[in-house]
Amino acid sequence: MREQSKTISIARPVDMVFAFLADAENDRLWRKSVVEVTRTGDVGVGARYHQTLASRGDRRSDALVETTEFVPDTRIAFTTTTGPLRRIGSYDLRAVDNGTEVTFRLSAELLGLQKLMTPLVALAMEAQVGAVSELKRVLESRTEL
Numbered sequence: 001m002r003e004q005s006k007t008i009s010i011a012r013p014v015d016m017v018f019a020f021l022a023d024a025e026n027d028r029l030w031r032k033s034v035v036e037v038t039r040t041g042d043v044g045v046g047a048r049y050h051q052t053l054a055s056r057g058d059r060r061s062d063a064l065v066e067t068t069e070f071v072p073d074t075r076i077a078f079t080t081t082t083g084p085l086r087r088i089g090s091y092d093l094r095a096v097d098n099g100t101e102v103t104f105r106l107s108a109e110l111l112g113l114q115k116l117m118t119p120l121v122a123l124a125m126e127a128q129v130g131a132v133s134e135l136k137r138v139l140e141s142r143t144e145l
Contacts (some may be wrong), residue, residue, distance in 0.1 A: 003107040008132045011099040012139050018073045020139060021091050021102075024049045024065060030135040033128065044070045048081075085120060104132045 010017055020026050022043050030036040036052040047067040052060050062082075069090070077090040084090035089106040106128055 003105065004126050004128070005103060005105040006115045006130060006132050007101060007103040008136050009096060009099060009101050010139050012142075014073045014093050014095040014100040017100040017102060017139060018076070018093055021076055021093075021135075022070070024051075024078070027051070030138045031128065031131045032134070033131075041065075068133075077131070102132060 001080045019108050024047075025037050025039050027037050027049075033053050034051055035054050036050075038050050040048045040050070045067055048066045049067075051063050051065055053063065055061055055112055063080045064082040065075065065078050067078050069075055073093060073095075074122065075090060075092050077088070079089075087108045089104070092103045092105070094101045
């Protein structure tokens with residue numbers, strides 16, 4: 001199983017950061033690979049999001065992502081249920097003196113011929129968890145709290 005994680009501090013209250021991350025429709029605002037995302041159902045456990053992701057070149061891929069864990073101001077976990085690669089991810093949040101510490105974890109199990117794509121998958125996952133730097137920029141530039 002391939003795993004990547006990154007932790008970053010965001011100068012915003014934990015409830016604001018959690019609320020932003022809780023609705024994955026916001027992903028397109030900070031993850032440049034997300035072209036489109038739409039939610040089915042309410043925010044929380046069981047929420048489903050249809051994502052269209054940009055790939056190398058002009059290629060796109062679709063995935064259905066489901067929220068599997070939802071602990072207010074603490075943790076959000078999700079898994080892809082369809083798409084070319086099954087990923088499991090989470091956001092763990094912790095209040096700190098200057099705002100919120102966020103750890104974004106992402107893992108994927110490569111099976112069969114997918115193992116040949118290990119280097120490319122590792123690079124893509126590294127870029128995805130690295131996007132928390134953009135999350136920090138987006139949230140710290142917001143004026144409404």
